Amino acid sequence: MCGIAGIIHFDGQPIDREGLNRACGLMRHRGPDTDGQWTGTRSNPSVGLAAVRLAVRDPTPAADQPMHDLPRRYVLVYNGELYNHRELLDELSSAGESLATDGDTEVVLKACARWGVGALARFNGMWGLAFYDRKDRRGFIARDRFGIKPVVYATFGDTLCFASELAALRALGRWDRAIDDHALAQHLQFGYIAAPRTIHRGSRRLGPGCYLEFDADGAGEPTSYCTVESLKRGATCSYCEATAGIRHGLRQAVTRRRVSDVPIGAFLSGGLDSSIIVAHLSAAMGTGVRTFSVGHADAPVYDETKYARTVARRFGTDHYELKLTTRDIVEAVPGILDHLGEPVGDSSIIPTTLVSRLARRHVTVALSGDAGDELFGGYWRYLGHAAVDAYRRIPPLIRRRVIEPLMSRAGASKSSRGADRVRQFRKLLRSAGDNVLARHIAWSRIMSPEAESVYTNPKRAPDLDRDVVKTAQTLSEQFADDPLAAIFAFDLQYGLPSDMLHKVDTASMSCSLEVRVPFLDPDVVACALSIPSEFKIDRGLRKRVLIDAYRDVLPDAVLDRPKKGFEVPLGEYLRGPLHDLFRDTVTRSAIESFDGLCYETVERVFEEHLTRRAEHADLLFALLSLCWWRRNGE
Numbered sequence: 001m002c003g004i005a006g007i008i009h010f011d012g013q014p015i016d017r018e019g020l021n022r023a024c025g026l027m028r029h030r031g032p033d034t035d036g037q038w039t040g041t042r043s044n045p046s047v048g049l050a051a052v053r054l055a056v057r058d059p060t061p062a063a064d065q066p067m068h069d070l071p072r073r074y075v076l077v078y079n080g081e082l083y084n085h086r087e088l089l090d091e092l093s094s095a096g097e098s099l100a101t102d103g104d105t106e107v108v109l110k111a112c113a114r115w116g117v118g119a120l121a122r123f124n125g126m127w128g129l130a131f132y133d134r135k136d137r138r139g140f141i142a143r144d145r146f147g148i149k150p151v152v153y154a155t156f157g158d159t160l161c162f163a164s165e166l167a168a169l170r171a172l173g174r175w176d177r178a179i180d181d182h183a184l185a186q187h188l189q190f191g192y193i194a195a196p197r198t199i200h201r202g203s204r205r206l207g208p209g210c211y212l213e214f215d216a217d218g219a220g221e222p223t224s225y226c227t228v229e230s231l232k233r234g235a236t237c238s239y240c241e242a243t244a245g246i247r248h249g250l251r252q253a254v255t256r257r258r259v260s261d262v263p264i265g266a267f268l269s270g271g272l273d274s275s276i277i278v279a280h281l282s283a284a285m286g287t288g289v290r291t292f293s294v295g296h297a298d299a300p301v302y303d304e305t306k307y308a309r310t311v312a313r314r315f316g317t318d319h320y321e322l323k324l325t326t327r328d329i330v331e332a333v334p335g336i337l338d339h340l341g342e343p344v345g346d347s348s349i350i351p352t353t354l355v356s357r358l359a360r361r362h363v364t365v366a367l368s369g370d371a372g373d374e375l376f377g378g379y380w381r382y383l384g385h386a387a388v389d390a391y392r393r394i395p396p397l398i399r400r401r402v403i404e405p406l407m408s409r410a411g412a413s414k415s416s417r418g419a420d421r422v423r424q425f426r427k428l429l430r431s432a433g434d435n436v437l438a439r440h441i442a443w444s445r446i447m448s449p450e451a452e453s454v455y456t457n458p459k460r461a462p463d464l465d466r467d468v469v470k471t472a473q474t475l476s477e478q479f480a481d482d483p484l485a486a487i488f489a490f491d492l493q494y495g496l497p498s499d500m501l502h503k504v505d506t507a508s509m510s511c512s513l514e515v516r517v518p519f520l521d522p523d524v525v526a527c528a529l530s531i532p533s534e535f536k537i538d539r540g541l542r543k544r545v546l547i548d549a550y551r552d553v554l555p556d557a558v559l560d561r562p563k564k565g566f567e568v569p570l571g572e573y574l575r576g577p578l579h580d581l582f583r584d585t586v587t588r589s590a591i592e593s594f595d596g597l598c599y600e601t602v603e604r605v606f607e608e609h610l611t612r613r614a615e616h617a618d619l620l621f622a623l624l625s626l627c628w629w630r631r632n633g634e
Contacts, residue, residue, distance in 0.1 A: 002030060002031045002051045002052055002053045002054060002065060002077070002078065002079040002080075002164075003024070003027030003028075003030030003031050003051065003052045003079060003163070003164040003165065003168065003509075004049075004050070004051045004065075004077040004078065004079045004128060004129070004130060004151075004162075004163065004164050005020055005023040005024065005027070005049075005050045005051070005077075005161075005162065005163040005164070005168050005169075005171075005172060006020075006047070006048060006049045006050065006077065006130050006141075006161065006162050006163075006172075007019065007020065007047070007048045007159065007160075007161045007172055007173070008045050008046070008047050008048075008139075008159065008160040008161070008214055008219070009045055009046045009047075009158060009159050010044060010045045010158040010159070010160075010214075010216065010217065010218050010219075011044065011045075011157075011158040012041070012043070012044040012045065012046050013046060013158075014041060014046065015039045015041060015046055015047070015048035016048070016172070016173075017037065017039060017048065019171050019172050019173070020037050020048050020050040020172070021037070021050075022168075022171035023050060023163055023168035023169070023171040023172055024037070024050050024051075024052050024168075026165070026167045026168045026171060026341075027052050027163070027164060027165055027167075027168050028052055029339075029509060029510050029511065029512055030052055030054065030079070030164060030165075030509045030512070031051065031052025031053040031054045031512075032052070032054065032512050033053050033054055033055045033059070034052070034053045034055070034061070034064050035050070035051065035052040035053065036050065036051060036053075036064055036065055036066055037049065037050035037051075037066065038050075038066040038068075038075055040075075040132075040134055043137060043216075044137070044216045045137065045214070045215075045216055047075075047132055047139070049066045049075060049077045049130060049132065050066070050077065051065035051066055051077040051078075051079070053065055054364070054512055054514060055261075055262070056081065056260055056261060056262050056364060056365060056514055057081070057102070057103035057104050057105070057259075057260070057261055058101050058102040058103030058105075058261065059261055059262070060101070062100060062101045063101045063102075063103045063105055063106070065077050065078065065105065067105050067106060067109050068109075069109060069110065069113060070100075072134070073113075073133065073134050073135050074109060074112070074113045074131065074132070074133055074134070075131075075132050075134065076105065076108060076109040076112065076129065076130070076131050076132075077129065077130050078105050078108050078109075078127060078128075078129040078130075079127060079128045079129065079149055079164055080125055080126045080127025080128060080129065080144065080148075080149050081104060081125050081126055081127070081257075081514070081516065082104035082107060082108055082123055082124070082125040082127070083124045083125045083256035083257055083259070083521075084122075084123070084124040084125070084256070085103075085104035085107040085108075085125075088107050088111055088122065088123075089107050092107065092110050092111065092114065095114065097110050097114070104125075108123070108127070108129065109131070111123070112129075112131040113131075113133070116140075117140055117142070117211050117213065117223075117225065120142055120145075120211060120225050120226075121225055121226060123144070124256070124521065124522055125144060126144045126146075126148035126149045126516070126517070126520075127142070127143070127144045127149055128141075128142070128143050128144070128149040128150055128151040128164055128206075129141065129142050130142075130162065136215075137215060137216045138213065138214065138215035138216070139213070139214055139215075140211045140212060140213045140214065141153065141162050141206065141211065141212050141214075142206070142210070142211035142212075142225075143206045143207070143208060143209070143210055143211070144208070144209070145208060145209040145225075145226040145522065146208050146209070146371075146492070146496070146497060146501070146517075146520045146525070147195070147207070147208030147209075147496070147497025147498075147501055147502075148497075148501050148505070148517055148520060149164075149505065150164055150165065150205070150502065150505060151163075151164065151205070151206040152164075152165070152166050152169050152198055152203055152204065152205050152206070153169070153203065153204055153206060153212065154169060154172075154173065154175035154176075154200075154202055154203040154204070155175075155219055156173060156174070156175040156176070156202065158218070159173055160214055160218075160219045161173050161175070162206075165341050166198055166199070166200070166203065166341045166342045167341030167342075168341075169203055170341075175200075175202040175203060176200065176201050176202025176203075177200050177201075177202060178200065178201045178202070179199060179200070179201065179594060179595075180197055180198065180199060180200060180201040181595075181596065182197060183197040183198060183199050183200075184199065184594060184626075185455075187199065187343050187345050187622055187626060188345075188446075188447055188454065188619065188622055188623070188626075189445050189446065189447045190345070190444060190445060190446060190495075190499075191345030191346050191446045191499060191618055191622050192344075192345055192346065192495070192498040192499040192502065193205075193342075193343075193498060194494050194498045195207040195208070195497065195498060196222065198342065199342050199343055199629075204222075206222060207222060207224070208226075208493065208497045209224055209225055209226035209227060210222045210223060210224050210225070211223055211225060227493075228475075228489045228492050228493045228525075228529070229474070229475065229478050229489060231522065231525055231526045231529055232478075232489075232526070232529040232530065233526055233527075233529065233530040236530055236531070236532050237530055237531060239535055239545065239548075242527075242530075242531045242535055242545050242549075243545060243548055243549040244549075245527045245530075245531075246524075246527060246528075246531075246545065246546060246549040247549050247550070249521065249523045249524040249527045250276060250277075250280055250518060250519070250521075250524055251280050251283070251284075252521070252523065253280075253518035253519070253521035253523065253524050254277060254280035254281050254284060254367065254518045255280070255284050256518075256521065257367055257516040257518050257521075258281060258284050258285060258367075260364075260365050262363075262364035262365060263290070263362065263363040263364055263365070264290075264363055264364070264365040264366070264367070265289065265290035265291060265292060265359060265362065265363040265365070265366050265367075266278050266281050266289065266290075266291050266292070266317075266366055266367040266368070267291070267292055267293075267355060267359065267366055267367070267368045267369065267515075268291035268292060268293050268308045268311060268312060268317070268319070269293060269304055269307075269308060269369070270293065270304040270305065270306070270307025270308035270309075270310070270311060270558065271304065271307070271369065271558075271563065271564065272369075272372065272378075272543060272546065272547065272550075272554070272558060272559065272563075273369030273370075273371075273372030273373070273378075273519065274368065274369035275307075275311045275369075275550075275554050275558050276369065276372070276546075276550055276553075276554070277367050277368070277369050277518055277519075278291055278311055278312075278315055278317065279311075279314075279315060279550070279553050279554060280518070281367060282315035282316070282317060287316065288318060289315065289316075289317045289318065290317065290318045290319075290320065290359075290362055290363055291308070291311075291312050291317040291318070291319045291320070292319075292320050292321075292355055292358050292359040292362075292366065293305050293308040293309075293319070293320070293321045293322070293355065294321070294322045294323075294324055294351055294354050294355045294358060295308075295321065295322070295323050295324065296323070296324055296568070296569070297323040297324060297325045298325055298326045299326075299568075299569045299572070301569075302564070302567060302568065302569050303323075304564055305321055305323065307557065307558055307561060308321065309321070310555050310557055310558060311554070311555065311558060314554070314555055320358060320359075320362060322354070322355070322358050324351075324354060324568075326573070326576075326577055327577075328354075329350060329351075329354075329568055329573070330573065330577045330578060330581075332350065332353070332354060333350060333578065333581065334581070336349060336350055336353050336507075336510075337624070337625060337628040337629075338628075338632065339506075339510045340506065340625065340628075340629060342629065343622070343625045343626040343629045344502070344503060344506060344625050345446065345499075345618070345621065345622035345625060346499055346500075346503045346621075347567065347568060347570045347617070347618065347621040348503065348567055348568070349503045349506065349507050350568050350570075351567070351568055352503060352504060352507040352508070353507040353510060353511070356507050356508040356510070356511050356513045356515075357511050359513055360511045360512060360513045363513075364512070364513065364514060365513070365514045365515075365516065366508070366513060366514070366515050366516070367515070367516050367517075367518060368504065368515050368516070368517055369519065370496075370500055370501065370504060370515075370517050370519065370520075371492070371496060371500075371517055371519035371520050372519050372543070372546065373543075374488060374491045374492045374495070374496050374500075375488065375492065375519060375524070375525065375528035375529075376528060376531075376536050376542075376543045376545065376546040377484070377488065377533065377536035377537045377542050377543055378542050378543050378563060379491075379542075380542075380563070381440065381443040381444065382484065382487065382488075382537055382542065383537065383540060383542065384439070384443055385436055385439065385483075385484070386537075386540070388439070435476075436476075436483040436484065436486070436487060437472045437473075437475070437476050437483070437486055437487060437490060440487045440490070441472070444495065446618035446619050446622060447619050448614065448616070448619075450608075450614070451601065451605050451616065451619060453598060453601045454597055454598055454601040454602060454605070455596055455597065455598065456596050456597065456598045471490070471493065471494075472486075472490055475489050475490055475493075482532060482533050483533075484533035484536075484537065485529070485532070485533045488528075488529075488533070488536075489529065492525070501517070531545060542563065547559050547560075570617045570618075570621055571609065571615055571617035574606075574609060574610075574617055574620055574621075575609070575610055579610075581624075582606070582620065582624055585624055585627045585628050585631065586602060586606075586620075586623050586624055586627045587627070590627040590630060590631060591623075591627065593630060594626070594630070602623060605619065605620070606620060
């Protein structure tokens with residue numbers, strides 16, 4: 001696992017080696033073991049590539065980066081893991097290639113040299129990479145098909161630069177740093193910024209399953225080599241076939257991802273998805289599996305450690321648990337915010353960072369259960385469509401005169417089940433139209449309609465980009481016979497990489513921990529997309545087919561428990577120990593430094609939250625992250 005950076009000057013000007021050094025220094029947390037750079041400046045384009053390395057596979061110097069083939073025609077920087085590298089190694093060897101190392105980086109280099117961008121569709125793994133052919137003076141940057149690993153880039157004048165992180169990209173040139181108003185709106189409305197946008201107008205995020213080619217004449221446009229809809233298998237399967245396919249696919253995925261030359265373990269929240277990963281990892285490794293959980297000593301409603309301990313006992317893992325106090329979390333927040341090179345609107349980056357720190361004391365690689373919710377229908381908003389249909393059957397007079405006035409006056413927060421149901425009910429009423437994807441996008445917002453006056457000009461509060469809306473429409477057509485499946489595919493393509501995977505990569509790599517995601521094995525995703533949504537959500541039960549697939553493996557206490565998100569009691573902390581931090585950071589001058597935002601609305605929203613008239617914790621954290629980032633000099 002690494003951090004990568006590069007500069008390509010199409011006019012042949014000298015490479016700024018100090019800029020590459022600064023970029024590497026800013027990404028040292030991603031690769032603390034070694035670093036290196038290569039520059040080629042004797043012809044157009046001039047190219048500089050650099051990498052910092054976390055040595056996971058073949059930790060010998062022979063596998064350091066940038067990596068060259070023996071004639072030094074090809075050069076590669078690569079951040080990721082290739083899980084089918086043995087199969088590709090055999091294929092390359094049969095074609096006459098000889099390899100000098102035992103890791104996957106050289107396999108990626110030789111595969112790109114032989115097949116060009118066609119190699120990307122052959123890879124099973126996670127990656128951000130850059131490949132250059134010195135003889136033909138052409139190359140490409142690329143990202144894995146699900147967006148597990150990041151690549152950001154900028155073009156300005158006759159230059160293309162790229163990096164694993166936005167902070168490093170800023171060290172590579174003077175591209176346009178102005179705030180992208182549309183990206184700012186996405187951050188405040190959804191808590192994430194969807195590719196291809198970043199917070200800056202002059203930089204872009206390479207989308208999942210995309211590559212960008214360049215040659216002596218300049219850089220092209222991003223091109224897709226894999227889309228979510230292309231992974232969907234033609235024929236749906238029976239329920240028994242679905243449960244068997246899930247078990248087989250996940251078993252193989254975990255087995256592929258356990259290969260490592262450094263210690264490996266797994267996150268274990270006590271939820272269904274992480275418990276499944278631990279079950280398969282224990283079967284693959286036998287004894288000595290290390291698992292990691294964090295809980296909340298002062299907030300029992302958020303604490304899941306008893307379930308994690310139940311699973312750890314079932315599989316005999318070496319279990320490490322950290323019970324966080326309010327003081328632990330509050331003291332950790334400034335350091336976590338300091339690390340962010342761009343605003344992050346998901347407050348679960350706090351516990352994700354803390355469990356990553358715990359794991360890193362014992363292992364270098366951890367498996368996670370991410371993507372299980374998107375693939376198998378785990379979020380409460382997936383149930384909302386049936387709830388809206390049921391609500392519509394209530395006489396309109398009762399809805400308008402009785403239920404809705406009661407819900408508008410009731411307290412809303414995440415601190416109790418009743419108050420949380422009020423919060424969810426209000427969210428469902430945001431959009432009750434017939435188009436399920438439009439409903440879903442409305443329910444995914446962290447900004448309530450009442451808070452939209454945070455924009456001084458409502459016209460500056462756009463929804464998702466046109467290409468995102470176009471994709472949503474395409475998915476609606478392709479999954480016309482199963483609208484919920486279109487929602488799952490949409491979240492897999494946008495919410496998952498832009499929010500969840502970005503958060504996990506940022507949090508884990510801040511402490512040099514590699515996280516692997518078995519649920520995003522291409523075979524598992526293809527299997528999940530072939531399963532009808534009624535197998536996943538049935539009579540109010542989420543993830544039904546996934547639960548039934550592991551009924552004889554996991555404890556009933558885990559299978560039948562209510563779902564909890566991996567969260568901190570942020571709403572309560574903003575009313576208490578984080579109150580002053582918020583006030584000191586989200587000031588009038590900070591808010592008004594973003595053109596078009598209204599400080600008076602922010603004040604009103606915070607006051608509504610403090611008095612429990614509404615639950616605005618997610619939006620308030622997005623504002624806190626945004627203003628902290630701006631205060632730190634971006």
